[in-house]
Structure formats: structure tokens, C-alpha cells
Amino acid sequence: MVNRSLAESKFFNPLSSEYELFPRPSAPPSVDLSVVVPSYNEEERLPVMMEEALGFLEDKVTSHPDFTYEVIVVDDGSIDETTNVALKYAKEHTTDKVRVLTLEQNRGKGGAVRMGVLSCRGRRVLMADADGATKFSDVSRLDDKLNSLPDKKGVAIGSRAHLEQEAMAKRNFLRNLISKVFQMLVWMLCVRTIRDTQCGFKLFSRSEALTLFSTLHVERWAFDVELLYLAEQLKIPLIEVAVNWTEIDGSKLVPVFSWIQMGKDILLIRLRYMLGIWTARDAKKIQ
Template identity: 50%
Template structure:
């Protein structure tokens, strides 16, 4: 039997080993990582509706009340239903708007379906635009592409499945009006109030993944938002410009980074319960997505902690 003294020495060696590995990993991350995201824009991505016109920049002054960004990948079946609900709601208001459908390199005819929808509803390119990405970037990359080309004073991104009732935008706008400070603000739609119901219908494995993900987010990224992944978020133009010029993650965990950035630069953030219904047709593999998200969130924390990632334009 080993003596307590030997056991203590072993623990000390293990701690030293872990510390050295962490330092070496941190140095490697710092040396090999670009501090700012490389946002590559292909020629076709500068235009909307094929080559009907050039997109503006988010650095230009706003000219509409609201821009709605809808990332879509192989969404020819679900997208029309979501667009119909959105347009009916937006057309019933006096405020000005635009919808930007960002086709994230779909293998189906998502872009054509979106353009056909606009024609059937008589929507001009001033109200409805399609951005067709040259490559598949991931949901975060698609949202970024739309955000950086939007004209709205406020910008909403909404998932193409229409899981969140679109009229919940009214709650979001009201909350944004309360929290906005110096042109900065972000409001997250939240399904946290539905958690007990969702646990009852989920398998044990998926429930464990969910709790593990929430713990990982809380430990390494965001502590003040219960539901970081709901695809219904409203931002002011200034906040969208700062956040989406800085985001590095282009896949599923991009929501966590956008909230992490908001927390780091003191952008006011709030959360509003929304009506949400699970829609069939998700292309997300929960196991693979969980592995990727856990990895991305840990590396997100590490890269910001060691200064490898930086924020493009910090608030004054």
C-alpha cells in the first residue's frame, strides 16, 4: 500500500502536468489563431435576387424600421409556411420592413422557392431579398451574411422552420425598447418556460445532453440567459454591427458567442418567453451537434481568455 506522502506527490505531479499542458495549449492557440474573423465574400454574395442589385452595408445609415434575416439550408418545404406567417404579420403593420432569406449553399431549390414566394405575394425587392451563398457556411455564417447587408434600424433573425410564432416579435420589440441603451441592445426569444414539458417528451439521453450543454454554456460563456439557442433574436443596428463583425463561430454555437460578446462589451441583453412549437424536418444530428458545441464553447472561452480572439469594435 502506498503511503499518504507518495499519494500527495502523485497528485502534485498530476496538477503540474495539467497546468503545463494548459499553458502549452494556450500558447498554441494564441500563436495559431487569427484575432479577428476572416469574412470572405464571394462575388455572387454581393448581390440580391441573382444580380438584381447590390446589397448595402450595415455601416450605412438605417433606412427601414426592421430587417428580418432568415437563414435557410435545404428549406424548400418549411420555408414557404414560415414566410407566409411573417409577411401576413408584417404587412398588417405601418412600419417599414425587409426580409432577407439567406440560402446557405442549399442543395435543393431554396433560393428559387423564396423568389417564387415573393412574386406570388407581389413583394418587390425593396421588401424581399434573397442572398444565395456560394458555399455552405453554417447557420451562424448565414445569419452574419444577412446581418451585414441589412437596412433596418432593428434586426431580427428567425429560423426558417417557423417554430416561434412570428407575432411574438411584438414582445421582443417592447422589451428592446426597455433595455436599449445608447443605441445598443439585444433581446433573446426564450423557450426556458417550456423546459419541463420538453423533458417529459425527450429521451433520457437527449435530456442529459441538454443539461450538459446548459452547464457548459454557464461555465464557459453566458450566465445571464437561460435559453441561448432559440432562433429568434432581435438586435439594434449598432449591436448587430459590432457583434457580427466579431463572431468567429459560424456553426450551431454562434448564438453563444454573440451573447458572450454582448456580455464582454456590456451590451444590454434581455430574455422574453415566446410561443414555440417543435417543427418536423430538423437537419440537426443531436449527438454530433452536441460534440461540436461542447468543443466550440470550450475553445470559445479559451481563445477569449488568452486574448487569441478579439472584438472588432469595442464600445466607447
């Protein structure tokens, strides 16, 4: 398992004004669903996402009283008020339902998601972006598809592939070209079974989530590619599910530069696994 510093393994309880320990990854699950929300300088966009997510989850509790959940907001070293915004929800809903994991330094989206997953209590784990670009209620679609897999275990991946033509019509030629080159690199070098690797809306069964994130090396934007590459190598069932998605202003991706960096990371992912510097055998040991 990934080592965590003492500071990173605690969350602040605004009701008691004390810090409490997150459970260890080896602890048995105690809630039905954990929602991990990586957040970097998201004080403006996070409230919209949290209101939608908590509204949906509380409605589900009302209709299914046995259903339990937690939302873990991982503040990835923000320099704004992201943590304080998230703590307001922890105070309103209690830390049994909302917990805030504040990282002292920025680790990248992959690193933030990993820390959240390894701190969660859920039988299933949802990765959801703080911008609220994906309609949160689509988690029901992912859940249904995950239930259709053998032993109800695997990864259900939210996909925007069905919206590709519409998105391309709105972008300029250069962005479309870079996007196509990126997709081609992913298909050629790493992931063959999933068309949209980058959608930030993925649902995992607990054992698969802990296996994959405990082995993950890439901490920035290309982490999704390594995650799904590992899943393919381990023959973890993957299923792609169309979701509703709307582009939200305020993306942390820097056009062109970020895509080039991600392309470089994909090449390095493939190279390091080919040379045995990284190995899927590490994940098999965890399994």
C-alpha cells in the same frame, strides 16, 4: 467588417432579371425592421414561415403606414429549391420587401445569419429560423422589451426556458442528459445571464447587431453562444423574453453528434478568448 465576395453581395431581382448590390454595412438604415432568415435545404418548411411572417408584417403596414420592413432569406448553399421558393416571394412582394442572398457554399447557420445581418437595411434586425417554430407575432414582445432598455439599444432574446419541463418530459434520458451538460458548459464557460442561448429568435438594435456580427468567429450551431458571450463582455444590454415555440420536424441538428460538436465549440470559444487569440477589443474598435 467581414469581407464578402462579389457574388455574395448581390441579390437577384426576379422582376428585372438582374442582380443588384446589397448596401454596405456602413450605409445608413432605410427600413424599420430587417428579418434575416438563415435557410439550408428549406424548400418545404420555408413557405409556412414566410406566409406567417409576411402576413404579420403586411398587417402592421396596414395599421401603421409609416412602418417599413425587409425580409432577407439567406440560402446557405442549399442543394434543393430553397432559393427558387424564396424568389417567388421576392417576385410577389418586390425586392424592396423580400431579398434572397444565395451563398455558393454552405457556411453554417452562424455564417448565414452574419451575411444577412451585414447586408441588411434595418434600424432593428430580427434573426428568425426558417422552420417557423417560433410564433412570428412574438416579435412585438421582443420589440417592446428592447424599447425598455437604455437608449432602446441592446438585444432581446426569445426564450423557451419556460417550456423546459414540458420539453424534457417528451425527450429520452440521453437527450435530456446531453442538453443539461450543454447548458452547464455554457453557464460555466461563456454566458451567465441568459438561460436559453439557442432559440433562433433574437432582435437587435442595428449598431449592436453590426458590432457583434462583424466580430463573430463561430459559423455553425454554437455561434449564438459566442454572440452572447461577446455581448456580455461588451456590456451590451441583454433581455430574455418568453416566446411561443413548437418543435417542427425536419431539424438539421443530428442528435448527440451535434450536441457534442457544440460542446467542443464552447470549450474552444472560451479557450481562444482566454488566450487572446480572439478578443472583444475587436468589437470595441467597431463600436
